[in-house]
Amino acid sequence: MPQSPGTNAKLIAELRDQLNKAQETILRLQQLLHAQDGNLHQGIKLTPSQYTVVDKLLVTNGICTNENLYAELYDSKQGHKPDPKILREMLRLIRRQLSPYGVEIKTVFRKGYTIPPESKDKLKDLVIK
Numbered sequence: 001m002p003q004s005p006g007t008n009a010k011l012i013a014e015l016r017d018q019l020n021k022a023q024e025t026i027l028r029l030q031q032l033l034h035a036q037d038g039n040l041h042q043g044i045k046l047t048p049s050q051y052t053v054v055d056k057l058l059v060t061n062g063i064c065t066n067e068n069l070y071a072e073l074y075d076s077k078q079g080h081k082p083d084p085k086i087l088r089e090m091l092r093l094i095r096r097q098l099s100p101y102g103v104e105i106k107t108v109f110r111k112g113y114t115i116p117p118e119s120k121d122k123l124k125d126l127v128i129k
Contacts (some may be wrong), residue, residue, distance in 0.1 A: 005077055038052050049073055063114050067112075069087060070087070103119045103122050
């Protein structure tokens with residue numbers, strides 16, 4: 001018996017979700033391998049905290065909220081409320097490191113940050129090399 005279009009669309013959506021999760025896992029594993037020496041690519045030196053921010057931005061589709069970044073950075077420091085200026089400065093330094101490679105991190109006013117798809121592709125290429 002043929003499946004309805006709604007069933008096919010649901011199956012395709014589930015498969016895309018699984019594929020996205022698998023790609024995120026592969027990217028994280030590649031990044032972990034390259035993070036062992038503390039840089040993404042020759043010439044790009046990031047601190048562990050900066051690397052955490054870049055990793056979170058890479059695996060987030062859409063806007064990575066400030067709250068998500070704070071949780072990622074300060075989850076182990078319960079009760080510690082980070083200063084928003086620290087995150088802004090960290091992103092300024094990350095942008096400075098990545099801009100020569102054409103990687104752009106955009107600010108979404110009062111929400112968070114995002115990396116456009118073309119910049120994600122460039123950053124993934126840097127990670128994999």
